[in-house]
Amino acid sequence: MSRLIVVSNRVTQASAGKATGGLAVGVHDALQGSGGMWLGWNGEVSSDDNPNPPSASATHDGIDYCTFPLTHRDYDRYYRGFSNATLWPAFHYRADISRYRREDYEGYLQVNRDFARRLAPMLKPDDVIWVHDYHLLAFGRYCRDMGITNRIGFFLHIPFPAAEVFRTVPPHRELAQAMCAYDLLGFQTQADEHAFTDYCVRFLNASREDHGMSVEGRQVRTGAYPIGIDPDDVARMSRANRTRQVVALKSGLADRKLIISVDRLDYSKGIVERFNAFERLLEHGPGHRGSVSFVQIAPTSRSDVLGYREIRRDLERSAGRINGKWGELAWTPLRYMNRSYERSVLMPLMRASQVGLVTPLRDGMNLVAKEYVAAQPPEDPGVLVLSEFAGAACEMKEGALLVNPYDVEGMALTLDRALRMPLAERAQRHEVLMRRLRAYDLAQWRDSFLADLRNAGQHGAPGGRPALELQAVGL
Numbered sequence: 001m002s003r004l005i006v007v008s009n010r011v012t013q014a015s016a017g018k019a020t021g022g023l024a025v026g027v028h029d030a031l032q033g034s035g036g037m038w039l040g041w042n043g044e045v046s047s048d049d050n051p052n053p054p055s056a057s058a059t060h061d062g063i064d065y066c067t068f069p070l071t072h073r074d075y076d077r078y079y080r081g082f083s084n085a086t087l088w089p090a091f092h093y094r095a096d097i098s099r100y101r102r103e104d105y106e107g108y109l110q111v112n113r114d115f116a117r118r119l120a121p122m123l124k125p126d127d128v129i130w131v132h133d134y135h136l137l138a139f140g141r142y143c144r145d146m147g148i149t150n151r152i153g154f155f156l157h158i159p160f161p162a163a164e165v166f167r168t169v170p171p172h173r174e175l176a177q178a179m180c181a182y183d184l185l186g187f188q189t190q191a192d193e194h195a196f197t198d199y200c201v202r203f204l205n206a207s208r209e210d211h212g213m214s215v216e217g218r219q220v221r222t223g224a225y226p227i228g229i230d231p232d233d234v235a236r237m238s239r240a241n242r243t244r245q246v247v248a249l250k251s252g253l254a255d256r257k258l259i260i261s262v263d264r265l266d267y268s269k270g271i272v273e274r275f276n277a278f279e280r281l282l283e284h285g286p287g288h289r290g291s292v293s294f295v296q297i298a299p300t301s302r303s304d305v306l307g308y309r310e311i312r313r314d315l316e317r318s319a320g321r322i323n324g325k326w327g328e329l330a331w332t333p334l335r336y337m338n339r340s341y342e343r344s345v346l347m348p349l350m351r352a353s354q355v356g357l358v359t360p361l362r363d364g365m366n367l368v369a370k371e372y373v374a375a376q377p378p379e380d381p382g383v384l385v386l387s388e389f390a391g392a393a394c395e396m397k398e399g400a401l402l403v404n405p406y407d408v409e410g411m412a413l414t415l416d417r418a419l420r421m422p423l424a425e426r427a428q429r430h431e432v433l434m435r436r437l438r439a440y441d442l443a444q445w446r447d448s449f450l451a452d453l454r455n456a457g458q459h460g461a462p463g464g465r466p467a468l469e470l471q472a473v474g475l
């Protein structure tokens with residue numbers, strides 16, 4: 001079998017047995033099976049004095065890791081700037097806080113080209129390349145410009161926005177053209193896939209074909225590949241390790257019910273709106289006062305990026321206000337934990353909770369929704385309350401209670417319903433959800449993407465115009 005090369009912004013070294021979530025475990029087996037390589041940033045930031053810090057290679061568990069630091073300048077423009085202050089908010093429908101700076105975009109393109117430059121000399125002719133996420137939209141284009149003809153697939157972990165929102169990113173056309181250098185473009189949902197192809201039809205003159213599009217004389221395959229989890233692994237972890245923290249929490253709760261939310265601290269996750277909904281539940285449902293507690297776990301992320309300090313401050317205020325108003329000496333309504341926990345603590349916590357409250361304003365998929373369901377005891381499962389704007393809602397609408405996260409009143413009513421739901425209905429919903437989680441698990445996501453990539457028809461031929469307009473910014 002041909003070798004698999006994974007390229008992503010960050011490289012996480014994980015072994016299948018270790019307690020690491022998501023992508024790392026998802027691609028680990030495939031990399032190991034093909035004697036593969038993973039290329040990307042090592043998480044360190046180096047001085048600008050050396051603009052080309054060397055890559056370091058290491059082999060663990062049969063996987064070659066090729067990693068390198070980013071210079072301060074690259075970190076600022078590529079990572080903090082265009083990736084996280086322009087693309088992330090715009091792709092999550094927050095055009096209002098998306099900030100565009102030309103020098104950030106230039107830095108973004110330069111780092112994308114640098115990733116391709118580092119990979120090129122290590123490639124073998126039949127290697128298959130799998131690129132991840134919004135940091136690397138233009139990477140494939142640079143590979144083609146360097147004469148790389150291998151199959152290259154790209155998976156977008158976050159939403160692809162509607163054309164009218166994507167157009168608010170000033171270099172939208174160049175970015176979409178660059179994306180079309182990939183042989184396969186994978187999205188979380190069909191809605192994301194359609195948003196991208198709609199844009200290409202309208203603005204790049206693409207024509208639709210059976211499994212994708214034809215753009216500028218080139219076939220580009222597109223598809224929806226909803227990322228999954230390993231439900232058995234989550235279930236095992238949720239049952240084991242009754243850690244000190246979980247035991248303490250449960251004894252503090254006495255007979256109270258528990259609502260749990262787990263998110264990276266991010267404005268896209270709808271945490272403030274969710275706090276408001278919990279407060280509304282207490283206001284309008286006196287029966288819940290003193291008998292239900294809400295635990296929000298939200299480890300800080302991207303604290304040096306625009307918009308993230310503000311959300312942290314808003315949450316602290318909001319949690320303080322709610323506890324100040326409704327708390328009693330023997331009952332803290334809302335516990336807001338602005339820190340991370342081991343997965344071996346998180347999964348049993350999810351299992352101990354009667355409601356999983358997952359209400360992002362926009363989310364590519366949302367793995368927490370899936371983990372919450374897999375962590376439930378089948379004989380007495382909790383209820384998933386899920387935002388209709390999470391990619392996961394497409395797959396989970398039958399078993400979960402869907403809410404609109406902009407409707408605070410509606411969320412409070414749904415919380416009330418979830419807390420009162422009889423066992424028979426909970427068990428039936430849980431069964432439906434588990435069937436889906438098993439059929440579309442992490443291995444299925446990875447294998448279906450890679451099978452389609454290996455079969456993607458035409459590959460390698462660089463598109464019509466060389467280097468597109470990326471050269472317009474002087475790179």
Ligand code: GDG
Nearest residue numbers: 021157227264299339340341342343363364365366367368
């Ligand atoms: C992006 C997309 C898409 C959370 N807190 C802790 C912790 N977590 C784990 C969760 C879950 C993961 O982090 C978060 O995944 P999500 O999917 O919920 O969200 P993003 O980080 O925004 O991920 C998203 C995903 O990519 C995959 O394609 O679903 O839409 O935005 O696994 O459990 N893990 C630990 N401690 C914590 O405190 N150990």
